[in-house]
Amino acid sequence: MKRIGVFVCHCGINIANTVDVDRVVEELRKDPRITHAQSYIYMCSDPGQELVRDTIKNEKLDAVVVAACSPSLHELTFRQASAEAGLNPYQCEIANIREQCSWVHEDRERATAKAVKIIKSIVAKTYLNESLEPIRVPINRRAMVIGGGIAGIQASLDIANSGYEVVLVEREPSIGGHMAQLSETFPTLDCSQCILTPKMVEVGKHPRIKLMTYSEVEEVSGYVGNFTVKIRRKAPSVDWATCTGCGECMEKCPVKVPSEFNRGLDDRGAIYVPFPQAVPNKPVIDRDNCVYYRTGKCKLCESTCEVGSIRFDQEDEIVEEEVGAIVVATGYETLPLQRIAEYGGGEVPDVIDGLAFERLLSASGPTVGEVRRPSDGKVPKEVVFVQCAGSRDPERYQPYCSRICCMYTTKHAMLYKHRVHDGQPYIFYIDVRTGGKGYEEFYHRAEEEEGVVYLKGKVASIFRDGDQTVVWGTDSLAGRNVEIRADLVVLATAVVPGTGVQDLAKKLKIQTGENGFLNEAHPKLRPVESITAGFYLAGCGQSPRDIPDTVAQASGAASKVTALFSKDEMEQDPMIAAVDEDVCGGCRVCISVCPYDAREYDEEEEIAVVNEALCEGCGACVAACPCGATQQSNLTDRQILEMITASLGEE
């Protein structure tokens, strides 16, 4: 007969106020299957754990049930305490009488009776618990980072500088991301290029970073510690090994298409590098727009290239990389201007978005840092900035706050004043949110010293009248509607997840939330990990954030990866699916329901088996198995039936 001890926690008054703990202990002592029952005010405290350990030894217990808070809080605590006293940790179970009893009830009498039932049902389960050993899985100490913006760059450098190899995969021809487009950064007004490009160069030259630009993840298989990733290396149509990056080809190219990097404010050729500081600084041919690919004639770039690096017949390549951990740093896009028709987005030429204004301010931008409006190149004297263009609008656009706009708009207005001294910036806002170091002071500086006009209220419509762009909004602090005949309007469009993130998330089997951003394992306590083991998150792919937060998170994700790599092998929870080989008929229903690809068909044995390293113990296959061949370890059908019987009061 198994000797089971039950330890009932008062949790101060959290449990004891609603549940009569002494009576619970009395009831438990009457149960012949319970060897020992006892209560204590704080079971998780040192003396509480000491009590559990001593009783295990003195009473020669085979298993322990701790009736306390949710197992997500202290299951590990008590399993460790039990192990220290010589028990197999999986012989320790938690009966949750706080979240599932005392906190949700008021009637002391009935709550006490319910607590007894909860404990007895866990005792019934524990009776049938087996002693388990954690599953050990080897780790491939090599990381992949998806996305080469500042988040991916920082994560790659941190992991590589800790001594591990990194494969950095970037979809665009260059790393750098949106940060490379920025002029200066709030609140210090550091030049974005000046702080970013040295890091880009470091990535490009790092002996432990394998840089794969113009590449996309096609397929991921495997599990934490042992992933295999297929990557499509898109054909740049240029042999990068021999190309010197001289740029002659780009000058000769007769094609003109709007430059993505400069937000359409100027043009690039069909053969191009996105910007002069690109890493790698090698061109690609945009086949959709290239004259040769469209008509079969031209090849001007080929005849210009002195080293003969143009490769019109180059094909995409699929390569495979083996890695142990993957950092997902896919970044953001902004809501397209065209989506916001009432603000003239896409219709009125002098209505642009924040990233376009960054390019106008940038010394390396299409106007060499002079603020000139797109319609006629005039220097605008009245500039209106509209915040929350598509953010905080659950009815029509995005419900959330895009978080970076308050500060970048303030920066825009300030930098505009620095360029155009007699110009006047106006900012329409709902709230000015300045939660960051030095941010409030930056906002005050804009208002107080730079004379930026802040108008609290939304803009109703923006339209063109002659060469002016008329803004109709409201100033709720004055209680008046406002009209400004502007020369240029800048919309702080909502930050949205990068294009293709949904598809990528499906390939990686990681989760996204309702707004399409990647989901973390726990919003407070595990913010840089995905719920799927082995995947880590960094940057705006998870939710909108500024550069300091992105860099901090990227370093956090990198340190999680290096912590994983600090061990030779990993321990995984053994409470996963197990198959009774004699019962399994090989119907494969389990394979179809498994969200983790952990169920496989063994052709030889003609049964479905479990890949222990992949199984997360969700129980989907256990529920689906028509013949009961698949059972969850320590949560078998028999255990569940016993628990139900106990819950019903043994009737």
Add this chain to the structure above:
Amino acid sequence: MAEGADNETTPRLRLDREKVRGEFGKRLDSLSEQHILACYQCGNCSSGCPLAEEMDLLPSTVMHLVQLGQSEAVLNSRSIWVCASCLQCTVRCPKGIDIQKVMDVLRQMALAEGIDHFGPDQVDPRNAAEVPQPGLVSAYRKLST
């Protein structure tokens, strides 16, 4: 009392750089020795003002309108005359703006512009004791200028 001017209805404010950063704000700054743009509209002056209930514009609204160069709305308001110069706003302001002094200058500006605000003959002698001092004094000043 002064005519409420525009304060009865809410016509659209037309803002441009001449208006919002024009002479009015500069003069106000220089006469009051305050920096109007330092106000970030927290509303602490209004919430502590003992006479706010009698005003057509809250003190913080007065500050906001002067930031936008809206001289007419402010100089024609009752608020600048209802103000009792009790200094509550001044001691409460987190940015250290002497708001009472701003109010004082606004009254002087209104007088200088000859805005018909209040005459001593309008005061019922029985209530004279209850009229705020600055109002009463300025009424006589107007006669003397």
